[in-house]
Amino acid sequence: MAAEVLRMIPTKESVELDDRQLVEQIRQGDDGAFETLVRRKTSKVYGLCYRVIGNSEDAKDISQLVFLKLWENLEKYDATYAFDTWLYRMVTNVAIDFMRSKQSRDNAVNSNLRLVKTSVDPEQTVTVARKEVESVFNAVSNVLSPKQKTIFVMSEMEDLRSSEIAKVLGCRESTVRNHLFNARKLMQTQLKKRFPEYARLWEESR
Amino acid sequence: MMTCHYFRTNLQPGNADAAMLEHLRRCDACLDFAMSVDPDLFFRSLGGEELVPPGGIDAFVGDVMSQVRVHDAEASLAPRHAVSAWQRWAIAATVAAGVTGATLAYRYEHPASQPVHIIATARPRATATATKSFVETYSSHDATIVEMPSDGSDTKVVMIFDDKLPADL
Numbered sequence: 504m505a506a507e508v509l510r511m512i513p514t515k516e517s518v519e520l521d522d523r524q525l526v527e528q529i530r531q532g533d534d535g536a537f538e539t540l541v542r543r544k545t546s547k548v549y550g551l552c553y554r555v556i557g558n559s560e561d562a563k564d565i566s567q568l569v570f571l572k573l574w575e576n577l578e579k580y581d582a583t584y585a586f587d588t589w590l591y592r593m594v595t596n597v598a599i600d601f602m603r604s605k606q607s608r609d610n611a612v613n614s615n616l617r618l619v620k621t622s623v624d625p626e627q628t629v630t631v632a633r634k635e636v637e638s639v640f641n642a643v644s645n646v647l648s649p650k651q652k653t654i655f656v657m658s659e660m661e662d663l664r665s666s667e668i669a670k671v672l673g674c675r676e677s678t679v680r681n682h683l684f685n686a687r688k689l690m691q692t693q694l695k696k697r698f699p700e701y702a703r704l705w706e707e708s709r
Numbered sequence: 710m711m712t713c714h715y716f717r718t719n720l721q722p723g724n725a726d727a728a729m730l731e732h733l734r735r736c737d738a739c740l741d742f743a744m745s746v747d748p749d750l751f752f753r754s755l756g757g758e759e760l761v762p763p764g765g766i767d768a769f770v771g772d773v774m775s776q777v778r779v780h781d782a783e784a785s786l787a788p789r790h791a792v793s794a795w796q797r798w799a800i801a802a803t804v805a806a807g808v809t810g811a812t813l814a815y816r817y818e819h820p821a822s823q824p825v826h827i828i829a830t831a832r833p834r835a836t837a838t839a840t841k842s843f844v845e846t847y848s849s850h851d852a853t854i855v856e857m858p859s860d861g862s863d864t865k866v867v868m869i870f871d872d873k874l875p876a877d878l
């Protein structure tokens with residue numbers, strides 16, 4: 504009987520607490536719960552930071568800053584809202600601030616990439632490699648404002664819907680769609696200008 | 710797991726669902742084809758993968774937790790009840806009012822303590838006694854005493870001429 508009862512009590516390993524439950528445990532002083540939360544959200548936070556910032560070391564620093572802010576502000580989290588929306592809002596705020604302060608320095612990286620890529624013959628057949636796509640993205644996305652880029656990344660790479668992005672940024676859905684439309688247009692213009700070999704793909708298919 | 714054949718057969722422009730995107734993001738062989746069908750998939754192919762910070766997740770989590778501990782240690786060393794600006798103003802106003810009140814109370818309890826007034830009244834009195842000495846009787850063999858006649862009143866004017874008398878008498 505006692506053994507059966509023991510079997511019914513969930514052990515720590517068998518129970519996967521959801522985000523809200525983890526937050527509740529952290530509020531009660533459980534540092535281990537915070538470590539679990541950080542481990543669970545690291546890829547998500549770092550991934551978004553990396554896509555928006557375009558530099559792994561800066562993205563790592565910004566991600567750590569996000570988690571530190573998360574720790575400081577956890578009392579303010581309202582559990583009636585999705586935890587990921589709240590977390591994304593924190594990430595985008597910190598990343599956009601960082602991008603705004605660092606935008607001028609990124610121009611140097613940008614020009615280096617352009618020199619490498621423009622050496623490709625526009626007429627040659629292009630076989631696209633994923634690493635190249637990443638380089639092209641880092642180069643052409645610098646024409647976007649930090650907010651446009653963040654929206655573009657959340658929509659195209661994180662697959663968030665416009666309504667979800669609007670919740671994260673605290674703006675209207677129409678504003679998000681507007682930013683997205685402008686971002687795509689600017690990216691295509693830049694692609695044609697700086698990477699004509701890839702821009703041909705658009706022209707051929709349309 | 711979606712096959713490349715299924716992906717290439719079913720991919721439509723502007724209609725990439727989650728499963729299609731998952732295949733696109735994992736399969737390099739289908740990347741070229743996908744872009745020829747829908748160029749907007751060019752950058753969408755980047756998403757989806759689990760990115761790991763430099764040094765790995767364990768090191769990253771360790772760094773975050775150390776920063777949290779440092780932050781907590783700093784917070785515990787900081788004053789527990791930080792005084793806000795308006796509280797500082799209130800404290801300053803209270804101290805100022807207290808000092809003013811104490812000064813007024815002291816002055817009320819010690820009204821004689823006005824040194825300027827004492828000097829002003831004391832000085833003429835001292836001067837009068839020192840320079841205008843009063844002589845009731847006078848006796849000398851060398852002096853010439855002249856009594857001025859008056860008009861029947863009690864007042865008498867007496868003039869004394871004596872070389873031994875002080876000049877200011």
